[in-house]
Amino acid sequence: MSETQQSQLLCDAAATDAFGRERLRDAFQKMVGIRRFEERAAREYASGKISGFCHLYIGQEAVATGSLAALEAKDHVITAYRDHAHALLRGCTPRDTMAELFGKVTGNARGRGGSMHMFAAEQGFHGGHGIVGAHIPLATGFGWASRYEKRGDVTLCFFGDGALNQGAFYESLNLASLWNLPVIYIVENNRYAMGTGLERASAVVDLYKKAEGFGMPGVAVDGMDVAKMWEVTSEAVERARNDMRPTFIEARCYRYRGHSMSDPQKYRTKEEVEDYKQVDPILLAERTLHERGWATEEETEAWDEAAREAAADAADFADSSPQPRLADVGEYVYQTPFTWHPAEGTTPHKRD
Amino acid sequence: MATMSFREALNAALDEEMARDPKVFLMGEEVGQYQGAYKVSQGLLEKYGEDRVVDTPITELSFAGVGVGAAMLGLRPVIEMMTFNFAILALDQIINNAAKMRLMSGGQYTVPIVFRGPNGPAHMLGAQHSQATENWFCNVPGLKVVAPSTPNDGKGLLKAAIRDDDPVIFLEAELMYNMKGEVSDAADYVLPLGKCHVKREGTDVTIISFSKGIHHALGAAEELAKVGVSAEVVDLRTLRPLDMEGIARSVKKTNRVVTVEEGWPYGGIGAEIAYRIQHDLFDYLDAPVTRVTGLDVPMPYAENLEELVLPTPRDVILAVNSVLYRS
Ligand SMILES: Cc1ncc(C[n+]2csc(CCOP(=O)(O)OP(=O)(O)O)c2C)c(N)n1
Numbered sequence: 001m002s003e004t005q006q007s008q009l010l011c012d013a014a015a016t017d018a019f020g021r022e023r024l025r026d027a028f029q030k031m032v033g034i035r036r037f038e039e040r041a042a043r044e045y046a047s048g049k050i051s052g053f054c055h056l057y058i059g060q061e062a063v064a065t066g067s068l069a070a071l072e073a074k075d076h077v078i079t080a081y082r083d084h085a086h087a088l089l090r091g092c093t094p095r096d097t098m099a100e101l102f103g104k105v106t107g108n109a110r111g112r113g114g115s116m117h118m119f120a121a122e123q124g125f126h127g128g129h130g131i132v133g134a135h136i137p138l139a140t141g142f143g144w145a146s147r148y149e150k151r152g153d154v155t156l157c158f159f160g161d162g163a164l165n166q167g168a169f170y171e172s173l174n175l176a177s178l179w180n181l182p183v184i185y186i187v188e189n190n191r192y193a194m195g196t197g198l199e200r201a202s203a204v205v206d207l208y209k210k211a212e213g214f215g216m217p218g219v220a221v222d223g224m225d226v227a228k229m230w231e232v233t234s235e236a237v238e239r240a241r242n243d244m245r246p247t248f249i250e251a252r253c254y255r256y257r258g259h260s261m262s263d264p265q266k267y268r269t270k271e272e273v274e275d276y277k278q279v280d281p282i283l284l285a286e287r288t289l290h291e292r293g294w295a296t297e298e299e300t301e302a303w304d305e306a307a308r309e310a311a312a313d314a315a316d317f318a319d320s321s322p323q324p325r326l327a328d329v330g331e332y333v334y335q336t337p338f339t340w341h342p343a344e345g346t347t348p349h350k351r352d
Numbered sequence: 353m354a355t356m357s358f359r360e361a362l363n364a365a366l367d368e369e370m371a372r373d374p375k376v377f378l379m380g381e382e383v384g385q386y387q388g389a390y391k392v393s394q395g396l397l398e399k400y401g402e403d404r405v406v407d408t409p410i411t412e413l414s415f416a417g418v419g420v421g422a423a424m425l426g427l428r429p430v431i432e433m434m435t436f437n438f439a440i441l442a443l444d445q446i447i448n449n450a451a452k453m454r455l456m457s458g459g460q461y462t463v464p465i466v467f468r469g470p471n472g473p474a475h476m477l478g479a480q481h482s483q484a485t486e487n488w489f490c491n492v493p494g495l496k497v498v499a500p501s502t503p504n505d506g507k508g509l510l511k512a513a514i515r516d517d518d519p520v521i522f523l524e525a526e527l528m529y530n531m532k533g534e535v536s537d538a539a540d541y542v543l544p545l546g547k548c549h550v551k552r553e554g555t556d557v558t559i560i561s562f563s564k565g566i567h568h569a570l571g572a573a574e575e576l577a578k579v580g581v582s583a584e585v586v587d588l589r590t591l592r593p594l595d596m597e598g599i600a601r602s603v604k605k606t607n608r609v610v611t612v613e614e615g616w617p618y619g620g621i622g623a624e625i626a627y628r629i630q631h632d633l634f635d636y637l638d639a640p641v642t643r644v645t646g647l648d649v650p651m652p653y654a655e656n657l658e659e660l661v662l663p664t665p666r667d668v669i670l671a672v673n674s675v676l677y678r679s
């Protein structure tokens with residue numbers, strides 16, 4: 001964290017000026033919405049309503065919230081498995097996101113995806129991907145399609161610092177630069193890939209410097225500052241939309257919770273986590289709103305309360321929703337129908 | 353009918369589909385300026401330009417993924433693998449992304465993509481450049497797998513694959529590109545996916561195969577006819593979905609089955625077909641289903657060893673003799 005921030009605990013002043021009152025108020029509400037949603041999800045997980053992997057974004061909210069604020073409706077977003085925030089910001093509702101976590105048919109992926117695979121295709125949110133680094137080529141393909149059809153849309157592609165060591169990253173950024181694709185690659189550098197600290201995995205820890213090897217601009221930004229995230233992403237979006245050039249952004253952030261739900265967190269100290277909580281992205285935005293007189297304490301409290309209620313409503317909705325029908329187990333495998341059954345060639349009694 | 357090589361027939365299919373639908377584009381290594389490592393894309397760059405005939409760096413993983421991403425947004429990519437040996441680097445994109453996107457998203461995406469290129473044993477290229485990959489893809493729900501055996505089928509099936517809304521793995525036998533055959537000159541010649549085709553009618557035994565294996569089967573049938581054995585040759589054309597109705601029609605007629613493939617035996621195409629036939633058609637069988645496959649070793653280079661590893665018409669004849677209990 002920078003010294004100015006430590007002393008002021010505010011969002012960057014110039015970026016906040018540009019971001020403006022309305023956008024900061026909106027961003028704060030969105031971040032609180034995501035935070036309360038995920039806290040509720042953690043509770044539901046503890047009570048056994050949610051299973052499997054469940055990666056919380058708590059602490060990183062400013063990265064997605066700020067950068068997505070730079071987009072237009074026609075643009076595209078894709079991320080890895082830590083995807084609840086991106087989903088909620090881009091077309092998924094608290095209800096259909098919680099229902100997806102519960103494995104219910106009312107989920108945004110009809111209960112077929114789960115925590116790691118949220119989607120809202122029509123609103124340009126393309127998942128939710130579980131193989132580290134493997135969605136980076138997909139984002140590059142969105143950029144390709146955009147150029148091919150001269151659509152004028154841009155793609156934001158998020159991934160973790162762990163993904164940066166995968167071949168898919170290197171191949172994709174090379175192609176995006178070579179082919180002039182309107183894609184913005186954002187590494188959410190939360191300093192850990194599961195239990196592996198960045199310096200144990202990457203020979204270069206200033207990740208933004210890797211952009212140079214692809215001949216594209218690379219920039220590091222304080223990912224705890226929602227206004228700054230918006231500012232830096234906006235510049236990249238402009239470059240993509242107007243000049244068809246990709247950008248690589250390193251968003252320096254931190255996750256407060258474990259990697260997934262069962263993580264003893266032996267790889268870091270409690271002090272380190274507490275340190276980062278001093279620059280909690282929601283806290284920074286809240287203090288900035290108050291300090292500038294852009295929102296009263298009553299307002300921010302009311303928004304927080306509304307967020308808790310929305311999360312509770314989502315959990316009720318998910319709980320009372322039905323599971324997918326067993327008869328539909330073969331749905332969504334093929335588009336073109338043909339005589340195929342998932343129990344073909346196996347366990348005959350499962351055909352009934 | 354016009355006489356064409358397998359390569360020319362595939363080229364015609366690509367050409368026709370690219371002319372018909374501007375969303376179709378071809379991407380891969382050396383497909384443009386070099387005119388295709390096996391010259392399947394000859395002339396297409398000049399005709400359609402470099403936005404639609406796209407040379408890539410040697411990056412199978414990522415250009416496969418670029419294709420999947422483009423398909424998710426409604427384009428119809430044809431991704432050429434220089435050979436399917438290199439598609440192994442793209443397996444993650446093909447299996448985890450192309451095949452599963454529809455299910456994972458609860459039906460929000462179709463992925464109308466074709467991965468095509470040479471597959472199967474070639475001549476003296478050694479272990480890494482000479483292998484059959486079809487059964488790996490056939491294991492994956494969400495994929496369709498097509499393996500034509502003639503220029504005519506190649507054209508009709510490739511056009512169908514490009515029009516299909518699901519990801520299709522289109523396997524072209526590497527040693528068949530120069531093979532000539534009669535190709536329909538119907539204005540828009542499209543064959544159905546998922547349907548097998550009887551390449552030769554017979555009554556005593558059914559030989560089931562696909563791709564280059566069909567020619568071993570036909571060669572064997574020819575020889576067998578001389579000794580009074582009437583073999584029916586069923587060409588699967590599409591390996592997934594498997595046309596069990598078509599297979600059953602033939603098995604009910606002949607009651608004896610031999611499968612032929614060039615790949616390894618363990619978990620191969622013949623294994624799947626044999627299981628299904630013994631389960632669904634047990635009462636129709638007069639002999640156990642017998643397989644002819646490549647031998648269970650990585651492909652050796654030496655010519656005599658390679659010859660030993662690969663199935664031949666003679667192997668097929670011996671297998672037919674065994675299911676007919678003749679010596
Ligand atoms: C190809 C692959 N290898 C391993 C895993 C298991 N895995 C899941 S998340 C993860 C850590 C990734 O860390 P990072 O990219 O920094 O993202 P973060 O979890 O910090 O958001 C690992 C190793 C995986 N999902 N995919």
Ligand SMILES: [Mg+2]
Nearest residue numbers: 160161192193
């Ligand atoms: Mg990380």
